[in-house]
Amino acid sequence: MAAKSKPKLEDRKPVVIVDDVHVVYKVLASGKRASRANAGGGMFSRGLKLREVHAVKGVSFTIYEGDSVGIIGTNGSGKSSLMTAIAGVNPIEKGAIYASARPMLLGVGAVLIPAISGLKNILLGGLAMGYSRKEINASAKAITDFAGLEEFIDLPMKAYSSGMSARLRFAIAASRDHDILIIDEALSVGDQQFRNRSEARMREMRDNAGTVFLVSHSMKSIIDTCTRCIWIEKGELIMDGTPKEVVKAYNKFVGSTTVD
Amino acid sequence: MSVAEYAAKHGLKRVGAREPFFSYLKHAWLRRDFAYTMAQFTNQASMAGNRLGRWWLILQPAIQAGVYGLIFGVLLGSSRPHNFVPFLFTGVFLFAFMQSAFQQGASSITGNFGLVRSLSFPRILLPANSTIQQIFALMPQLGLLVVTLLLTGQQISWSWLLLVPIVALMIIFGFGVAALSARLTVQIQDLSKLIPFITRIMFYVSGIFFSPARVLGHYPVALKIAELNPVYVYISLARGVTISGYSASLQDWVAGIVWALVALISGTWFFWRAEERYGREI
Numbered sequence: 001m002a003a004k005s006k007p008k009l010e011d012r013k014p015v016v017i018v019d020d021v022h023v024v025y026k027v028l029a030s031g032k033r034a035s036r037a038n039a040g041g042g043m044f045s046r047g048l049k050l051r052e053v054h055a056v057k058g059v060s061f062t063i064y065e066g067d068s069v070g071i072i073g074t075n076g077s078g079k080s081s082l083m084t085a086i087a088g089v090n091p092i093e094k095g096a097i098y099a100s101a102r103p104m105l106l107g108v109g110a111v112l113i114p115a116i117s118g119l120k121n122i123l124l125g126g127l128a129m130g131y132s133r134k135e136i137n138a139s140a141k142a143i144t145d146f147a148g149l150e151e152f153i154d155l156p157m158k159a160y161s162s163g164m165s166a167r168l169r170f171a172i173a174a175s176r177d178h179d180i181l182i183i184d185e186a187l188s189v190g191d192q193q194f195r196n197r198s199e200a201r202m203r204e205m206r207d208n209a210g211t212v213f214l215v216s217h218s219m220k221s222i223i224d225t226c227t228r229c230i231w232i233e234k235g236e237l238i239m240d241g242t243p244k245e246v247v248k249a250y251n252k253f254v255g256s257t258t259v260d
Numbered sequence: 261m262s263v264a265e266y267a268a269k270h271g272l273k274r275v276g277a278r279e280p281f282f283s284y285l286k287h288a289w290l291r292r293d294f295a296y297t298m299a300q301f302t303n304q305a306s307m308a309g310n311r312l313g314r315w316w317l318i319l320q321p322a323i324q325a326g327v328y329g330l331i332f333g334v335l336l337g338s339s340r341p342h343n344f345v346p347f348l349f350t351g352v353f354l355f356a357f358m359q360s361a362f363q364q365g366a367s368s369i370t371g372n373f374g375l376v377r378s379l380s381f382p383r384i385l386l387p388a389n390s391t392i393q394q395i396f397a398l399m400p401q402l403g404l405l406v407v408t409l410l411l412t413g414q415q416i417s418w419s420w421l422l423l424v425p426i427v428a429l430m431i432i433f434g435f436g437v438a439a440l441s442a443r444l445t446v447q448i449q450d451l452s453k454l455i456p457f458i459t460r461i462m463f464y465v466s467g468i469f470f471s472p473a474r475v476l477g478h479y480p481v482a483l484k485i486a487e488l489n490p491v492y493v494y495i496s497l498a499r500g501v502t503i504s505g506y507s508a509s510l511q512d513w514v515a516g517i518v519w520a521l522v523a524l525i526s527g528t529w530f531f532w533r534a535e536e537r538y539g540r541e542i
Contacts, residue, residue, distance in 0.1 A: 014266070014270050014272060015272075017266070084539070085276075087275070087380060088275040088380045089276075089376065089378065090539045091276065091539055092276075096263070097274065097275040098263075098275065099272055099273065099275050100270070100273075102275075113301060115305035115306075116301045116304065116305050123297065124298055124301060125379075127293050127297055127298075128291075128294050128381050129379065156305075156308075
């Protein structure tokens with residue numbers, strides 16, 4: 001991909017435009033292999049230099065109203081970097097991202113405060129998203145029920161299992177209709193029952209003219225819930241099309257024969 | 261048609277773009293409840309694991325002041341400043357606020373990286389949150405200070421009420437410093453290693469347990485610098501309005517107001533300039 005990539009500009013109403021986006025991480029590292037020869041002299045590690053990791057290399061696409069987009073790719077392909085960039089929480093090196101509303105990101109890394117109770121985290125998460133105390137108190141019960149945490153909601157979140165806290169985070173983010181919601185593998189930790197409930201909620205949001213991005217390694221949920229699929233590999237966009245055809249090509253690439 | 265024009269035609273805005281300064285501040289102000297609630301919850305959480313719970317808010321500063329009182333009281337012998345106990349307590353408590361505003365402010369972005377990476381909100385709420393936490397810690401200390409003043413026989417008077425604007429100025433100053441150091445530690449992480457030394461030096465040069473006028477009497481320039489040091493200014497103002505034998509000079513008041521405004525304006529401005537970069541790893 002030598003030439004600068006450009007998003008297609010159609011006449012349907014766009015919701016998100018990703019225009020030649022690059023994400024670069026700068027990491028302070030020695031860049032030497034860990035070996036016996038290098039083991040000494042580590043104390044005043046000279047040769048510590050700024051290494052660049054080019055995670056997203058010029059990706060462009062346009063998402064239209066009512067699209068629900070599956071994002072697939074192998075581990076380390078740049079999916080999450082791109083999603084955090086779209087959410088505006090990860091600075092981009094080059095290019096631009098435009099959106100019709102502030103995209104809401106829901107990722108596995110989304111941590112509130114582990115030492116306080118689930119209920120207080122509901123309040124805090126809501127306040128951070130810009131809702132008023134009154135609005136949050138009104139929806140707190142529904143969030144708790146959706147997450148299925150009625151008995152545990154007064155316990156500190158550090159006492160939750162990883163599945164439980166992921167469920168709570170999803171419930172907080174999904175409690176309101178967002179114009180643009182990005183779900184980054186947040187569902188993978190939940191059990192089947194919760195997965196069904198949240199997929200239903202995602203379809204509901206999409207039907208309310210919301211746009212949903214779903215990053216997942218489950219090809220089944222991509223095919224079940226998405227209307228479009230984008231495949232990213234080594235920071236570059238490989239394919240953009242209907243979920244069925246993209247998943248088929250991706251499965252061939254990773255050498256998988258089943259759908260899930 | 262360029263992409264930017266196409267986006268503008270459909271009413272799309274650039275994601276993560278830094279807002280103009282004043283609308284940024286306005287948005288931050290609208291979400292102040294988040295900073296306040298987070299401070300409240302973190303405070304509760306930090307106390308929850310201890311058996312004595314909130315009592316530590318009083319016990320910790322009391323023990324600290326007691327230790328310093330014992331050490332410096334003995335060390336300094338007859339060269340102790342006049343009315344030493346209230347003098348020292350005022351210094352230790354107000355210094356503790358400014359020190360932790362600086363320290364906690366410095367880690368307010370780096371220490372909440374998960375939050376920064378998962379939710380977008382005006383980032384200045386994080387140094388604001390850490391300053392509010394320090395205010396919660398300061399309040400019981402001020403109560404303890406008033407008790408100390410009464411126990412050491414200071415005459416209660418209307419001028420004590422001036423502690424309110426003095427503490428307000430100090431809080432504004434502390435917030436400005438928190439915002440400055442928050443951005444600096446994001447961009448130069450090595451700075452966090454130097455912070456303990458900076459606060460130690462400030463402790464020894466800010467007249468916490470000695471009076472600069474007595475020590476630096478023969479060096480007018482050095483004395484002037486010591487007296488204009490913001491940490492000393494707020495402590496000296498507080499002593500001036502409460503302890504007999506001390507007075508708050510006009511110079512102290514002017515310096516206190518100027519320092520607060522300078523820190524507030526330069527801190528928020530400097531912090532806002534890097535708003536788009538706080539999610540970055542380095």
